[in-house]
Amino acid sequence: MKESNEKGIHELYGEDPEKAAEILWGGGGFRASRRGFLTKSAIASMSALLGGKIVFGDRFPASLIPAALAQSDQPFKLPGKEGLVVLNDRPINAETPAHLLDDKITPANRLFVRNNGLPPASDSIDPEKWTLEIAGESIGKPTTFTLPELKEKFEHHTLQLTIECGGNGRSEFNPPATGNQWTVGAVGCPEWTGVRLRDVLEACDLKDDAIYTGYYGKDTHLSGDPGKEAISRGVPIAKALEDESLIAFAMNGEDIPYLNGHPLRLVTGGWPASTSGKWVKKIVARNVVHDGAKMTGSSYRVPRYPVAPGTQVPDEDMKIIESMPVKSLVTFPQSGIEHPVKEAFSCRGHAWAGDLSVKEVHVSIDFGATWSRAVLEAPVNRLAWQHWSIEGIRFPMKGYYEVWARAVDENGTSQPMILPGWNPKGYLNNACHRIAVQAI
Numbered sequence: 001m002k003e004s005n006e007k008g009i010h011e012l013y014g015e016d017p018e019k020a021a022e023i024l025w026g027g028g029g030f031r032a033s034r035r036g037f038l039t040k041s042a043i044a045s046m047s048a049l050l051g052g053k054i055v056f057g058d059r060f061p062a063s064l065i066p067a068a069l070a071q072s073d074q075p076f077k078l079p080g081k082e083g084l085v086v087l088n089d090r091p092i093n094a095e096t097p098a099h100l101l102d103d104k105i106t107p108a109n110r111l112f113v114r115n116n117g118l119p120p121a122s123d124s125i126d127p128e129k130w131t132l133e134i135a136g137e138s139i140g141k142p143t144t145f146t147l148p149e150l151k152e153k154f155e156h157h158t159l160q161l162t163i164e165c166g167g168n169g170r171s172e173f174n175p176p177a178t179g180n181q182w183t184v185g186a187v188g189c190p191e192w193t194g195v196r197l198r199d200v201l202e203a204c205d206l207k208d209d210a211i212y213t214g215y216y217g218k219d220t221h222l223s224g225d226p227g228k229e230a231i232s233r234g235v236p237i238a239k240a241l242e243d244e245s246l247i248a249f250a251m252n253g254e255d256i257p258y259l260n261g262h263p264l265r266l267v268t269g270g271w272p273a274s275t276s277g278k279w280v281k282k283i284v285a286r287n288v289v290h291d292g293a294k295m296t297g298s299s300y301r302v303p304r305y306p307v308a309p310g311t312q313v314p315d316e317d318m319k320i321i322e323s324m325p326v327k328s329l330v331t332f333p334q335s336g337i338e339h340p341v342k343e344a345f346s347c348r349g350h351a352w353a354g355d356l357s358v359k360e361v362h363v364s365i366d367f368g369a370t371w372s373r374a375v376l377e378a379p380v381n382r383l384a385w386q387h388w389s390i391e392g393i394r395f396p397m398k399g400y401y402e403v404w405a406r407a408v409d410e411n412g413t414s415q416p417m418i419l420p421g422w423n424p425k426g427y428l429n430n431a432c433h434r435i436a437v438q439a440i
């Protein structure tokens with residue numbers, strides 16, 4: 001199910017092809033076509049999506065949907081991505097199948113993509129000229145840094161930090177929630193390099209009355225209206241001032257991928273990834289809870305108390321999601337494999353718990369009746385996911401099994417075996433991940 005304002009590419013072209021081209025390829029701020037043909041800039045953003053230069057791009061009729069996008073259900077070769085499942089073409093949203101998240105450090109081509117709006121045209125991004133403005137009521141010395149200045153003035157830090165979309169797991173809620181129907185793959189844990197948000201805020205004279213941050217990115221609203229933000233969220237100041245809250249300019253030692261926020265993004269490990277602003281151009285420190293786009297209503301908010309599925313929850317009874325709950329993935333083997341019944345079975349994956357660490361991971365092959373404890377590694381740094389593995393599992397006879405993994409955080413809170421509390425937008429589903437195995 002899509003949000004009412006999130007239209008697919010066919011629908012959009014059907015209404016008004018020239019306007020569609022403008023919204024999709026014009027980056028919002030300029031005309032995408034002249035006399036029926038696309039402008040250079042529109043061709044460049046279309047090329048980025050198609051994964052290669054459109055050689056005769058100047059002859060491409062502006063009213064046509066590129067065939068690569070029009071003719072299949074997996075139309076996109078997302079630039080820089082491999083094997084992701086596209087959930088929505090506008091805005092682009094794509095998740096990673098669990099078995100492709102097996103690496104300890106999530107590679108660039110395997111990190112999910114969650115866009116609320118339209119990314120800035122790729123040829124409009126010049127890292128040398130990119131600026132970051134620090135402002136807001138609680139900043140004494142508002143300052144604009146160029147990206148090279150930011151890199152030069154502040155100490156660099158490299159950390160592995162887990163980011164997970166608040167809506168990861170949404171597809172299982174019933175009654176269903178609108179929005180991208182994420183299964184399990186809107187999570188990843190790459191290694192980020194950047195400067196500390198704290199160092200930058202303090203250099204701009206952060207005042208004592210600061211209680212919240214807010215970010216603004218260079219992407220544009222789906223309507224194409226330059227006056228509207230696609231998303232503008234923030235975190236309480238205490239979270240912003242943690243050692244691990246980074247303004248990152250690199251991922252896994254390279255430029256951040258275009259769709260993941262190149263050339264500059266926030267990374268707020270352990271919190272809904274909606275707080276990790278991409279293509280960030282402005283950060284504000286505020287003396288009120290930030291009230292930007294998707295901070296209010298049912299966006300990234302859940303009821304303060306458990307509600308029956310389908311309940312209409314009054315606005316004042318909703319609270320902003322903070323740390324994400326304990327969760328785990330089985331990343332090896334791939335669900336659906338066949339395994340010789342005579343051989344011992346091994347599996348592995350990752351576990352994470354928002355601001356907390358993971359204490360234990362248990363594995364069950366009998367739908368949760370009995371559990372065996374897995375070997376669990378410590379995180380490489382705070383807010384990085386942890387790796388678990390288990391060997392020597394014996395299937396008693398041939399047949400269909402499910403392997404379930406269940407993590408427990410440092411406070412003793414466990415993942416639920418089945419769906420946790422229903423909420424209007426389908427956030428925070430941290431039920432046990434399960435894979436199917438045929439013992440043969």
Ligand SMILES: Nc1nc2c(c(=O)[nH]1)N[C@H]1C(S)=C(S)[C@@H](COP(=O)(O)O)O[C@H]1N2
Nearest residue numbers: 112113114115116165217260273274277278
């Ligand atoms: N500027 C901007 N930042 C953004 C978003 C966005 O649409 N625009 N989406 C947010 C959401 S909801 C998520 S889950 C993460 C996704 O990060 P990724 O696309 O790099 O995986 O980015 C967050 N930051």
Ligand SMILES: [Mo]
Nearest residue numbers: 114165166274
């Ligand atoms: Mo998200």
